[in-house]
Amino acid sequence: MYRVLTCLATEHDWRLVLLAGTICWLASAVAISLFHRARASRGRTRAVWIALDAAVGGCGIWATHFVAMLAYDPGAGAGYSIPVTLLSLVFAIAIVATGLCIALSSSRQWVVGLGGAVIGGGVAAMHYTGMAALELPAFIVWSHGLVLASIVFGSLFAAIALLVAVRRDNPVHTVAATGLLTVAIVSHHFTAMGAVTLIPDPTLGTDTMSISPTALSFLTAVAAFAILGLSLLAAMIDRRAKGELHSQKVLLDTALDNMSQGLCMFDADGRILLNNQRYAEMMGRTGMALQGRLLLDVLRQQKAVNRWDGDPDQFVASVIAAAKAGNSVTRTLTRNGRSIRVVDQPKSGGGWVATFEDITEWQQVQEQISHMARHDALTNLPNRILFREQLEKALRLAKRTDQLAVLCLDLDHFKDINDSLGHPVGDALLKQVARRLGDCVSENDTVARLGGDEFAIVQFCHDCDPSAVASLASHVVEQVSAPYEIAGHQLVIGVSIGISLAPEDGKNPDELLKKADLALYRAKEDGRGTYRFFETGMDARAQARRLLELDLRAALQRNEFEVYYQPIRDVAKDVVVGFEALVRWNHALRGMISPANFIPLAEETGLIVPIGDWVLRQACMDAARWSRDVGVAVNLSPVQFKNPNLVLTVKEALKASGLPPQRLELEITESVLLQNSEATLSVLHELRAFGVRISLDDFGTGYSSLSYLRSFPFDKIKIDRSFVTELATRDDSMAIVRAVTGLGKSLGIVTTAEGVETDEQFDLLRQEGCTQAQGYLFSPPRPATEVETMLSKARAQAVA
Template sequence: MHQVLYCLTEEHDWRLVALGGAVCLLASAAAISLFHRARATKGVGRLAWLGLDAAVSGCGIWATHFIAMLAYGPGGAGAYNIPVTILSLVFAISVTFVGLSIAVSSSRAVWIALGGAIVGSGVAAMHYTGMAALEIPARVGWIGSTVAVSVLSGIVFAALALLMAARRDDLFHALTATVLLTVGIVAHHFTAMGAVVLTPDPTLAIGGLSIPPASLSFLTASAAVAIIAIALVAALLDRRAKGELGAQQMVLDTALENMSQGLCMFDADGKIMLFNERYAAMLRRTDIALAGRLLVDVLREEEAKGEWHGDADEFFARLVADAREGRTTTDVVNRFGRSIRVVNQPMQGGGWVATFEDITEWLEAQAKISHMARHDALTSLPNRVLFHEQLEQGLRRTRSGDQLAVLCLDLDHFKDINDSLGHPIGDALLKEVGRRLTAAVGESDTVARLGGDEFAVVQIGRSEETAARSLAGRLVEIISAPYEIDDHQIVIGVSIGISLSPQDGSDPSELLKNADLALYRAKADGRGTYRFFETGMDARAQARRLLEMDLRAALQRDEFEAYYQPIRDVASGRVVAFEALLRWNHPQRGLIAPIDFIPLAEETGLILQLGEFVLRSACTDAATWPDDVDLAVNLSPVQFKNPNLIASVTAALAVSGLDARRLELEITESVLLQNSEATLTTLHELRAMGVRISLDDFGTGYSSLSYLRSFPFDKIKIDRSFVSELATREDSMAIIRAVTGLGRSLGIVTTAEGVENDVQLELLRREGCTQAQGYLFSKPRPASDVAMMLNRPRLLASA
């Protein structure tokens, strides 16, 4: 050690020593930076970084050696053999390349240390080859123990440097590794120089292939500049690459931490390589060490806490096996009351990536959507879709000899409740009906709402028809009981159609169709009752469908015509008006009475087109009559609800040129049962135009007097049911006397319908009835007969 210190302090120029140390430090810093880059890349890129690292390291070692040799006093008198000097540089680069390659290619400490040791050996190889290139007039001897210490110091410090650099790529570890590598190179050189023993020998001559120290100083300075340039370029490249990697890492980290899903990456052995906070929070593993641990160990730890249920080893083995065989798996697991979907996707080269998504709300939404798709939103009863499914299941479950009944229910006059009291009351009524139905049926039976005010029941497991009859009778009674809804007492009936399996059908569609046919029959028979399906019902329904098709076609073929029946003044016998009545001239069936097609037209909505036709035709015909003869046109309740009614009346009057005061529109009390406020508004608008309003079929409703008070009608028409019994029933006479008296008091014209004989006409005249119409005067006739009906005082016709 004394000899080494003496050599360093007495035989070296400290300025050049400092220069050599600076070059060595710079080269070491570049070498460590390039070492990190090589470890961060793969394939050809790694090989390129290793080559650059070996060149920088080798040149740095070589430059440090010869700068230090220039600082060595005895060396200044000699020269350097060129081939051997070049060989020393080759040794420095090639041996360093081998050592760096070994250290970069493994993550195990023993291999990294071995690579560092080879780098240290390269330093020794370069140094002693470089010393062999020295030619001076003296014999060079060596102290063996000091030589061994120099070689060992280079190997140890180089190994420590690469171990430190491989631990982590940060500033502290990089600086520490740089210092250790610099110390290794410098310590080796000056310890080795302390082992030199020079014996002067003037007989030794300098060879021809030698280079003087001055020239070598130029070469080493050039080498040092090259080292610095390479190091700077490498540092810039490394900084740029690290910046890009840092930016990519930041993007990756941001993406990972802002994912709605949890993510965890495992290597081929099932060790956790990467995870985000969402994963740890979702599985409540924030208080468990995860990085670098085997998943099975984490599961065992949770199992010990009671947070994992199942065989952790078996579960882990399955995941590893699936990843090795390249299988993608999807599972739904329950954790802390949450449903989590886990997708395990295998990676190339082994391992897998697992994504974790909390699908609790999604599953609840799906269940809600599924429920909504198969249940009625208002009553929560099964809807038509679910009813069909349960009906199919019921048909499959019924054993031989068992009977299944399908009951279709329709509330009677529910539309009137909706129109008069409003939809909220109607909805509340439907809910209450659904509740009563559910409470009335058996546990194995199904109640559904098929739409609107239509319900259905499937009765299963009863072997006798009487069971269905009993249930239907009970439902009619239960549904007809009064309802108390928002301070309104509501009474409503129900009509029920029943079909039985197997006699009335063996599939859901057929059973529902037949029950619906029976329901139509129950409604036609007066409502508030039930009917079983009968074979003839299908034929009647078919006839009704054919009539509907004919009705639609008749509109296209102009088969309808307006007929007119005269209305006479009772006192003078003069025709004061004609009532327009619709007739259908069917090409095969002849003249079809209104009673056979008007109800169907109202149900199908075709009454709107028919009403438009009658209004236009009648106004056009009436415009040709004398000015003192008026026109009366009936308005259907369906037609009156049409928002275009006012426009239609205005257009008919405008096109025909008929004075509005000559038009009289007849409405029934059912029109007034609708939205009363809107109805009265429409009536007042018509009156404002000059059109007169007549209340038809007076006396057959429930609130006639209140209607007369709410709207000033121009005329009230006494229903034919009272006129036909006028001569035989005292109560009919009393009613007509009261109505005519009421008309006189209110200044309203009274017209009696259905007058067929002179006795009835005389009684009406005696009671003060204003007008009369009926077969006594004429039956309805086409427009071409109007002139005849005006000129003849009476045209008797048989009813």
């Protein structure tokens, strides 16, 4: 080393040494900067950056060497071989390019270091090739120790320079890498110069292809300017690239900071390369340094303050293993009461990208949707879907000693309340019924609303008394039947219950529900407001009902219906003034079927609409052919009034038959007015407008008859047969008939008494001033072919 210092102190011009150092620093700075650009690029762009970096680096090394050689005073005239000098430049550029390619081929540190060492070897190759170009009248004797030291210094410092450069692209690391690369070149040169000893030999001279130091100074100056030009070009390109990178970084930072999701990028070792603020907020890591830290260290820090559950080492190991295997992993965790979905997506080259999404609201919506799909919106009780699931679950869990019962409930008279007082009152009533049912059952039981006014209960109890089911059913009937106070109305309804038991009546939900439904129909037939257990014979009755419904649907096509007529007599004149049309079903196999058996079924199934339309048309056709212009009365079902084409049907029946509208009388019951009073009254007024008469049937048996008489001017009111039957035996029936006939006289409305069967009843009606009467006293309903006989024949002395 002493020889090196002596060489610097006595054999070099310090001004030129400083110039060489400046050129070396400048070239090294540009080379490191271009190395960063090449490292950040791929493909052809990287190749361009490597070529430019090799040119700048090679020229810089070459210029540094020959400027430093100009500073060297060997004490004798010297020249430089042109071919060898140029060859040294080629060596510098080529070997630097090779070293850069090696360093950029992998991110492993030993590969980067090897590339740096090759660049250091390029410095040595250029230096000793350049020294071979030196022509002096002297021999050069080399100190082999210093030669080896110069190569080691150049390779070592160049390797360290690239290792520092790849660690991070920031000013501190860039300056450090530039300094190390400068030291690599300078230390190699001057150590190598210290290894030179000149032995004069006058016989040695310069070659014709040599160049003088003055000319070399010019070439070196050109090379230096070339370096400066390339440096300027590289700086401009670098500036533009940095500007673009900065713009991209600003865009990336803006995008990251405005993401609703958290994002974090990790390398293969689990080190955090990139993250946004949302990630830190969601994971509770806002007060921690994250960039460049290992995830394992972060989790250990959180574990120490009880902000992380589980084993950090095990968790990080599993995540890294999944990333190495190329597996995408999705998991859900909870932070500060929020649900966060984490997706780890492996990336090429190792490492993974994790996204963090707050799915708390989404989960709540999904839970709400799931709840709505399985619960009734009005009462919040389980609906049919959840009820079936609970029933299946109960059947699976039931043991031999357990008792499981299915109760199907149907509210009695709910429809009347819903139609008369409106749906808001009906909905409020259903809510109260649901609450009462919930109070009747235990925590092991399930109450559900199956739809409309239909409810169901699954009773599940361990080792309970068999009478527990009957006790529950009785309690439900009692509680549901208690009065309700809703919107200023006191309401009273009932409930009918059908019960099936498992496994006696079935082992699956369909069987149990079907048989509970059959038992429910039996409870309704037995007067409602009660409960019935399923019995074997109920299947046969249900089958018979289904067959009757099938026959009823085909009866119109088979022309099995007939219209019978019962005369209506004027009480004062004792003559026939009209007929009531009554439908009869003459079944091809069963014969005559009672209206009491098929009319309720027709109303329940909606078949009453086509049957009623047929009766209306047929009655008009028959009446148009009668010899006397008496009226014909046709009953309209409440179901028919729901048909929007009712008025058109009446008009078409009159037009097709040619019957004057004044001869047609339509009889409705008060239950029709209960459906939708305003719409119903509008239809009634429209029918009255073209001459049809309107009669109120079964007067006195409904809810608010007097208000209806005031709201619509009926042509006739009919006194129900229940009052006429007991006319001679009960004073209250007599009082009601007297009141109705008096009301009719006051309002100018015709009154007709139904079900007159005795002369005594007829005489009392005459005394009270009743306008008309009909019943078996005069004639039972007869086929249309006997109408003319009833018109001409005097009143028969019939008995009841």
